[in-house]
Amino acid sequence: MKIIRSVSEMIQVRQQLSGKVGIVPTMGALHEGHISLVQQCRSHSDHVVVSIYVNPLQFGPKEDFDKYPRNLSQDTELLSDEGVDIVFAPEELGEQNSETKVIPGELSTLWCGKNRPQHFEGVLSVITKLFNIISPTDAWFGQKDFQQFRIIEKWVEDFYVPVNLHRAMIVREKMGLAISSRNAYLNLDQKYNAKNIYKSLTAAKSAFMQGETSTKVVLELSKDYLKKMKIEYHAIIDPVTLKPCDKVFIGSVLVLAVKLGQVRLIDNMIFDM
């Protein structure tokens, strides 16, 4: 496994690769969710590139950029075990002198975008750079960041970006909590309480499976489990427009963001049968 820290070396190495080149973009602090993405990428690609870069542009000024967990040597060991070919971990990606911007549209003003202005602009900016440097044929992202995936997908559609996007299912702990780097911030009490997020999602889904299609009713049932948390948003949305929908339908999505103490968690569930 090659560990590459410079953009020019990455570009040079990429030119030697042929066939399917898959990328899994990460911010490091790798967990089972990332590993699942890597495994799917591995089974589909001739060459697997994992990028590790804590992108300053996608953190707000009051967010956890400085304390975001970083552990490159542990991350690379994990990736080596998974048969990854290249880890691309640049020191920086030219944020200092950059002027041009990639700006997402209306999709980015909803949900996470409300409380994290410029977050998705930062995401698109770094993804644009990574894709230009690595020229992947395929890229994997997790469903946990449902809105992020849709915004990236829309950018790919709008600009004919030559890459196949793959959205991988959410990986959960035994009791259903979606795996996230930020789970490490939870104390025991909070972690216990956080299990209710999954209960809230499954309650909604079973109601739908039993025939309930009123968004209002389904959300109320779901909300019952979120009483001890601060709800940032909690909605059933159209998967393409990301706008709230009146009726739950197959393919619509329950999305939520909650705070347990200072820890902000997001999760979602697609209504299917």
Add this chain to the structure above:
Amino acid sequence: MKIIRSVSEMIQVRQQLSGKVGIVPTMGALHEGHISLVQQCRSHSDHVVVSIYVNPLQFGPKEDFDKYPRNLSQDTELLSDEGVDIVFAPEELGEQNSETKVIPGELSTLWCGKNRPQHFEGVLSVITKLFNIISPTDAWFGQKDFQQFRIIEKWVEDFYVPVNLHRAMIVREKMGLAISSRNAYLNLDQKYNAKNIYKSLTAAKSAFMQGETSTKVVLELSKDYLKKMKIEYHAIIDPVTLKPCDKVFIGSVLVLAVKLGQVRLIDNMIFDM
């Protein structure tokens, strides 16, 4: 020579090409300036693609999008004579449903950007699409659009866009008028007067070559030739920041935009020895 009108066919055809693929992006209405770009591209590339697309996004609401000259059959005949391999002339490039934007920074607020808001955003948008569809290794642009070139170059730098940019010298008519599709709008009187633009540029350059480095003095000398035109801007600028400079130096550029009647013309000259 292949004429391709659909994005999906262009992507498919591109996948068969190897080696250097050069692109000359145009809006059609081809003239000697374009042909010069094509010839330089031809001598440097294994495959030459010329795109012809009158990009609606780079025209303002009061500009000449509707009456911009279009003559695809004449254009393709010219290109065929020049040994072009592919003409890519899409019907549209998804402007209707597009949400994501590529926004140039401060460079786009100066000069042409002042009187043509959103013009450079439109340019970057279409160039992003063309580059994603065609994946050129090299691209040619004319120096006449000096600011446009620098904005594209900055975007390439900022986002590590994998393409080599080439800026080709301005092609001029016998009496020095820079060749432009919009010259066709000039009546005889205006065309006669337009020759003074070149005189204005060369007067500045000879002053510099004789040792004059005061921007003020050089601009005054140059301005003498522009009396019968409406000057939109007329400045000596730094080639990287595009900002006005106090002293003329090797590499600095005299840029101007003038109006003769309703016809807006731009031109420039780099100060070199």
